[in-house]
Amino acid sequence: MKVFPVELSDHKDLSALIKKIRADGRSFPWFRSKTSVTSLYIKDLSTVSANILKQEILSRGGDLVVSRNTVNCRDKTTDGLLLATEKQLVQLISKLEEFDIPSLVTVREELANRVSRIKIRTWKMELGNGRPPLILDSNTRIMGIINLTPDSFFPESRTASEKIRDKAASMVQKGASVIDLGAESTRPGSLPITAEEEIKRLVPPLKILRSAFPELCISVDTYRSETALAALQAGADIINDIYGLAHDPELADVVARKKGILVIGHIQGTPRTMQDSPFYNDTVLEVLEGLESSLKTATKRGMTEDRIIIDPGLGFGKRYSDNLTILKNIESFRTFGLPLLIGHSRKGLTGKIAESNTDEARLGSTASISSYCAMKEVQMVRVHDIEENYRAIRTITEIRGARS
Secondary structure, eight states: OEEEEOOOOSHHHHHHHHHHHTOOGGGHHHHHTTOSSEEEEEEEEEHHHHHHHHHHHHTTTOEEEOOTTTTTTOSSEEEEEEEEOHHHHHHHHHHHTTOOOHHHHHHHHHHHHHHHHHTOOOEEEOOSTTOOOEEESSSOEEEEEEEOOSOOSSGGGBOOGGGHHHHHHHHHHHTOSEEEEESSOOSTTOOOOOHHHHHHHHHHHHHHHHHHOTTOEEEEEOOOHHHHHHHHHTTOOEEEETTTTSSOTHHHHHHHHTTOEEEEEOOSSOTTTTTSSOOOSSHHHHHHHHHHHHHHHHHHTTOOGGGEEEEOOTTSSOOHHHHHHHHHTGGGGGGGOSOBEEEOTTOHHHHHHHTOOSHHHHHHHHHHHHHHHHHTTOSEEEESOHHHHHHHHHHHHHHHHOOO
């Protein structure tokens, strides 16, 4: 069973979920009046539990959308859409403690866990050596991209070692909170390099940055434990793994041992093959399940959740529609109670949105998605163009903070 928040931005969203759950369509007007509340999607709820849950939440003024075959128990399970205020959820969770039905015990535990997690909006991540911690909250930060590769898809992001100091200084001055270094291209169709080559490209410029900017938060984009170890020893703070530990689970051991911060990404396939007909039956659910599996791997290997950031992996084995669905349902990814990172900068998604693949068009779409992320209070975006994205984010931040 899975529980995760969903956002009902309009009545079309509600209608789509009612159809997905296979509820009676005639119930739409009734549920429509209850959507200005917390909305939690429950996957694979037993019909026995669903009937009890529905009665208990109805008695408190909320509701549970279930399939039309739930009341007569023709189906063994149903998906559900729980619509309730925070107070009603607290009362419901408390009431469920009185039931000793195993399936309801699981429901109560999962609801209590998820409700507590989605409330978290501030994370303080220590960087060590007496430096200021990385604070992630409702104000969207910028992770600036510097590629140490000869073949990254955006040529402007490629930076030689001798220019890295000036490049990083410019990014920080324009609004970047974190600098992310990548020594292997992960563009669609790219081929992997050896760990030795990756370390050779990465470590010298990383040492230059750490020496020049002692307080700078530095991230390294790698999925190899050998590279992660070399990077953390050279002064990196964050390891950004696009595979979410699927390629090399030992990477989590290294980051935990060195007290680093870990970004867990999601990918279907490999960079070489990821855009060869990717497919999802339920994009949000399947990406959530992939991230959950990665989180379990990370914690089993010593990582504590207070040092983990999640990234749903836009463009990594995703169709255009999948990328849009992830962005549309960004609230669902708060189910983990962890900070969110979105990497969308100049990807194919942005060209398709803009109906143009020019640099100007992709930049415009990138800044627009950054604005959307700021509106949704995503903790960090990973981008190439700092100044333009900073302005877009600041505009939304100022509007959100205005007082009437």
